[in-house]
Amino acid sequence: MITLKDVFKQLIRDVRNEKLRTFLTVFGIVWGTVAISLMLAFGTGLHRQIIKSTAGLGDRIVIVWPGLTSIPFEGLGKGRRIRITEDDIVSVRSDVAGLKAISSEYSTNMKVDYGTKTMSVDVSGVSPEFGSMRNLIPQSGGRFINPIDMDKQRRVAFLGEKLTRDIFGESQAVGKTVLINQSPFLVIGTLVKKDQDSSYSGPDAGKMWIPSTTYRALTGEKYVNNFVFQADAATNTKRIIERTRAAFGKRLRFDAKDKEALSMWDTTEQFVFLDIFMLAFNSFLGIIGVLTLVVGGIGVSNIMNVVVEERTREIGIKMALGAKQRWILTQFLLETLLVTFLGGVIGFGISIAVCAVFPKLGFTEYVGDPVVSPLVSVLTAVALGIVGLIAGYFPARDAARLDPVVAMKL
Amino acid sequence: MNTNGTIIRMSDIRKVYDTGKVKVEALKGIDLEIHKGEMVAIVGPSGSGKSTLMNLVGCLDTPTSGEYELGGQAVSGVSRDTLAEIRNRRVGFVFQNFNLLPHISAQENVEMPLLFGGVRPAERRERAKAMLERVGLGDRVDHKPTELSGGQMQRVAIARALAMNPDIVLAVEPTGNLDSTAGSDIMSIFTDLWKQGSTMVIITHDPALARRASRVVEIRDGRITADHPSEA
Ligand SMILES: Nc1ncnc2c1ncn2[C@@H]1O[C@H](COP(=O)(O)OP(=O)(O)O)[C@@H](O)[C@H]1O
Ligand SMILES: [Mg+2]
Numbered sequence: 077m078i079t080l081k082d083v084f085k086q087l088i089r090d091v092r093n094e095k096l097r098t099f100l101t102v103f104g105i106v107w108g109t110v111a112i113s114l115m116l117a118f119g120t121g122l123h124r125q126i127i128k129s130t131a132g133l134g135d136r137i138v139i140v141w142p143g144l145t146s147i148p149f150e151g152l153g154k155g156r157r158i159r160i161t162e163d164d165i166v167s168v169r170s171d172v173a174g175l176k177a178i179s180s181e182y183s184t185n186m187k188v189d190y191g192t193k194t195m196s197v198d199v200s201g202v203s204p205e206f207g208s209m210r211n212l213i214p215q216s217g218g219r220f221i222n223p224i225d226m227d228k229q230r231r232v233a234f235l236g237e238k239l240t241r242d243i244f245g246e247s248q249a250v251g252k253t254v255l256i257n258q259s260p261f262l263v264i265g266t267l268v269k270k271d272q273d274s275s276y277s278g279p280d281a282g283k284m285w286i287p288s289t290t291y292r293a294l295t296g297e298k299y300v301n302n303f304v305f306q307a308d309a310a311t312n313t314k315r316i317i318e319r320t321r322a323a324f325g326k327r328l329r330f331d332a333k334d335k336e337a338l339s340m341w342d343t344t345e346q347f348v349f350l351d352i353f354m355l356a357f358n359s360f361l362g363i364i365g366v367l368t369l370v371v372g373g374i375g376v377s378n379i380m381n382v383v384v385e386e387r388t389r390e391i392g393i394k395m396a397l398g399a400k401q402r403w404i405l406t407q408f409l410l411e412t413l414l415v416t417f418l419g420g421v422i423g424f425g426i427s428i429a430v431c432a433v434f435p436k437l438g439f440t441e442y443v444g445d446p447v448v449s450p451l452v453s454v455l456t457a458v459a460l461g462i463v464g465l466i467a468g469y470f471p472a473r474d475a476a477r478l479d480p481v482v483a484m485k486l
Numbered sequence: 487m488n489t490n491g492t493i494i495r496m497s498d499i500r501k502v503y504d505t506g507k508v509k510v511e512a513l514k515g516i517d518l519e520i521h522k523g524e525m526v527a528i529v530g531p532s533g534s535g536k537s538t539l540m541n542l543v544g545c546l547d548t549p550t551s552g553e554y555e556l557g558g559q560a561v562s563g564v565s566r567d568t569l570a571e572i573r574n575r576r577v578g579f580v581f582q583n584f585n586l587l588p589h590i591s592a593q594e595n596v597e598m599p600l601l602f603g604g605v606r607p608a609e610r611r612e613r614a615k616a617m618l619e620r621v622g623l624g625d626r627v628d629h630k631p632t633e634l635s636g637g638q639m640q641r642v643a644i645a646r647a648l649a650m651n652p653d654i655v656l657a658v659e660p661t662g663n664l665d666s667t668a669g670s671d672i673m674s675i676f677t678d679l680w681k682q683g684s685t686m687v688i689i690t691h692d693p694a695l696a697r698r699a700s701r702v703v704e705i706r707d708g709r710i711t712a713d714h715p716s717e718a
Binding site for chain 1: 541544546547548566567570571573574575579585586587589590598599601602603607646650
């Protein structure tokens, strides 16, 4: 029996003997794998970075401001001011199916004192859900407003990171007490530094949040400034917007089509644009990737062709000595597989290395950090391998089909 | 020395090369029997069909028509894989230009047919080494062909031809690429092999080599024109 060991010994020898050729083939596959892996890695990194800075405002949320009616409704004239209370929010929350979260937001400018410092700060009264919708992530050791704070109308405050620095400098903020409009508030958390490229009332870094129940008790405010909601799935947002507007319309008596009675900012539109942009970007990368594969494949298959031509005489000699077609082909196939495997592993390694080094170069803020997908690398190497295999297989088969005399003369 | 078993039996073998426009009839009806223990020299002018005959005898090529039995086994119409097996088991080739694989050692070259014959590695090594010793290359087993002289390369080829203990050793101009000293070395080896019982068919221009044979077959223009015991 011809053992697997025999096959592999032959293989290693052939690969060793043809260093340049092996190098070229491996290089072709390495190059293709690196090019495609890195391209898609940078694409993914960029995508994530854009999402990260866009999501600074919130994760696919809708922000709603009550306004003036623009359409007469059931005998009521237009230009009527719409005011929304906490009861309206509670009622709509239970009426609208598919509403994942909703939070009212009351806000005004208040005087904040700490020690000898006095400053004027935008303070918002919100519910616990607001934190997750708006990506208000606490630094470790702190927390956002919770349901108990709401129930008990606790005097607790969550601070933006710039505001924290302005008030406390480098010292610990959580656990300290500040005065808001002369009332003492316990600092329960501070915001992590985040990338935020859009806002509707100034960046979060300079703001302060307190429970909306506390806010109302403190100020006597009955009407929300605005509210924020999130659909159960981003793709449902349009539908939930309609339902929400209709629910408020029914309750506060305005036309369900009246876009000015409630003006809404659907931040998912940004994401939709982003999704389209990324689709285009990825298609672009995909086309380049395919071209790279084609060019790489042509290279690899050329080399394989040359290999077979070079070795036709050798094939002839082996056949004269009694090698069967199957042996010859198996050897070519295994050789291609080995070379592909080698190229794929090296290519993947290089891609990983580049991705490991890249974050140290300081471009992260602009283009994000590339993330290599092992799947892409494997698929690329496999694709190139298949091209090589096909390119190597057919000439090898043709050579093995020649009469040994003919093959030996070539 | 003749007639203790027929190794080769050819009847009315024809070979036509069809090169598109021109058809060349290289063999025009060959009848040939070779018996165990013979050493047959096939001689003839260039273009007479010697190589063609050799390729057919060695199952490297198939005849256009005619019957051919090698060691009692019909060769006509068998599959390529069976032909490969027949070559492996029954025929040992010695070519004019050696046809060794250049990148591997003498030992590995001799192991090649054993590998294809399915001989297990340990036995392969042993037999290959024994064959190389038999042709006087016991101290050159790890040399690559490029590190050997022409005569040494041809001896490796002979060792390789003998490795599978074939029915017949088939040599084509085995001294054609060698100087006279190396050539006569090879001839002596052939004579020794013959004396030890190998059946040999040698295609040659070389009168000196032909003289060492037990029988000389002359070909002219694709036909056997003479077949007689050697004068020597
Ligand atoms: N592959 C081939 N294709 C076409 N004609 C061939 C081929 N091989 C040999 N011939 C022709 O067949 C005849 C016999 O050739 P060959 O067997 O090589 O003779 P020799 O070996 O005696 O010189 C010659 O006329 C040669 O031209
Ligand atoms: Mg010839």
